[in-house]
Amino acid sequence: MTTILFCTEEEALPDIEVGDAVLIGVEDLCELPRQMLSLVADDEKELVLAIHGDRLQLGSLQAAARRLGFDPMSLGLLDLRSISEEDGLLRALAATRARLSRFPGSLPEQVKLLPPDRSTRRGLLSIGTPTYVASPAIEDEICVAGDGCRVCVSGCPAGALSWDGGAVINDKTSCVACGICVTSCPTGAVVNPIVTPDAIEAEISAAIGYGSDPIGIRYRCREAAIGSEHEWHQVEVPCTGMLTVGWLLAPLVLGAKEVDAVPCSAGGCSLSNDDRLMATMDDASTVLFEVGLDDTASPYIDPPSDLMDGSELFGHGSTIGAIQLLSTDAPEARASLQAADVGTITIESEVCTACEMCANVCPTDALQSRLEDECVIIDFDPRSCVACTQCVSACPEIESNAITMTRSFDLVDWASGRREIRRESTPSCEVCGQPIAPAAMLSRIESILGEDDKGTLALIGRRCINCRGR
């Protein structure tokens, strides 16, 4: 069962049908949330609170939720300031409940204690009722930092993430829980329990699926001023800087009329993520233009059911899937982009030594290497590339631009799938017959050693590393 507590301080309890849920009006719920202790049944599974965010005593609310046996991060908070009509309220309730149903539970590492108010001496010397927000944590089993990946570290606007000995360290006290690491992680290893791909997909699907009138989806920064607009459903995100092109396109795939994003203030993002958001929105517009869709027109695509678990439409690498779904009428569309997580890799054969480092560090296996016909072959699948640039960073010949990544999509290229982008012969060992090293690498070594050490040069050119001592 679900209980919906409705703050009636500023408006009367609406006379609405809420299905199997129980709707209870509570006067001044926002400032006195402890009232809910006597209103919610012990065996209740879900709790939705229709509140006024500017007056909410969040810390007290979270404490009351804990006392009732709820994970405070699991509460569905519906800000009444973002709702203008009864229809909008019902839609928001449906969407909030859908999002709640996908809440995975929070771990101790995914809860951030907000600093107390330090503007007063009292604030300095007393802790007050603590307030918590959900924050990201890294799943070590999925994280590929051990291979050198540092995408989240370089993208963190707060400098909270660092890379140390093959692991990413999250300094929770510096973390601002903006979520950029969540969507920039190439493997989906960074998880914030309140903005999982599944939950976002569920909320947006429910909002779009409610009623017959098409609506727009507006991503709103949690710090943004809230206003209500009919025909829009607002999806709260920690920061609009976390949005990807895929997140902007996915609601259109699901049938939204249009998509928008509102950063925290008219003056710009407090985390300086404006440029990132603008570039992402420009990219989304470019994609829509190139695939023949106006950026305000919904294609009303019925996505394949196997894409509907959220991870495909909102998970890591989802931009590729969204572009593919939107481009059925434009099979040859292509465009250069600024910030999108889609990329094309080019290797310059003249300077590449075929060391395979790029393939070894690629977190999505877009780049793979193999040994075949006495050659090292590097393959590239553009449909798996998330433009993380780990291959570029890891390349030993980076100063010669041996490998480059361009943010772009090309549907013809995508249709051709995995292809060979580099082939280099590997001489065989005169003793055991095993490959010694790519010929280009031996040439590179020769250019480094020069004429000074011909003996060594002759040896490494004829024998593999295992047979050189024999």
Added chain:
Amino acid sequence: MSLEDLNRLRQGVYRLAGAGFSPPDNDLIAGVGGAIPVLDALGLFDYAFAPAIIEAVDALTASDIDSLGVAYVNLFEAGVGGAVCSPYESARLGDSRTGEVAQIQADLKRTYLRYGLRVEEGSAGMIDHVATEMNVMAALCDLGTERKSSGRNIDRVALNQLEFLSDHLLKWVPQFTAKVQAADRHRFYTALAEAVHSFLEHERQLVPLMVDALAGANS
């Protein structure tokens, strides 16, 4: 909430953890039920770690001494080549072949003395036991409360707490509790490990904020 109450609450949780990781006896099971009302009065439910503490206390209350004793030995004392989940800092962080175990224990002894804590005769073997380290933090919280109540400066005590947390507890207890959770077949030790993990994650954030707040208030 005042800093004194917060210190008392933290002290209570550290004491609870220390008792939980000590060899179990009937007094522990009988007495633990009274802990929650005391912690509740100090604002336990205001904090994110509250549900995990409640779960651990519930699990302990529902336990019998025999199965608890067996579980304790299985986890923390028995095992070929050492305990399954060694509860000693030196065993987890040090290499006995290079003398690191003795080094860690000697450093800890000096640290306790520097904090004004006395190491009791005959307790040398327990100096880096998880229960002892939890009780050390409890003692530092107690010291903070005592000094604050008598109007004295507690900056140094707060810094000592931060130091002990960073240099010792957070360096090995999270891995230790993860190992307990993976190896335990008794509900209580799984719940206790989860509670300590949750509490220390909170301490990782809270104690630096306290030190900052005190520094700000004095400047």
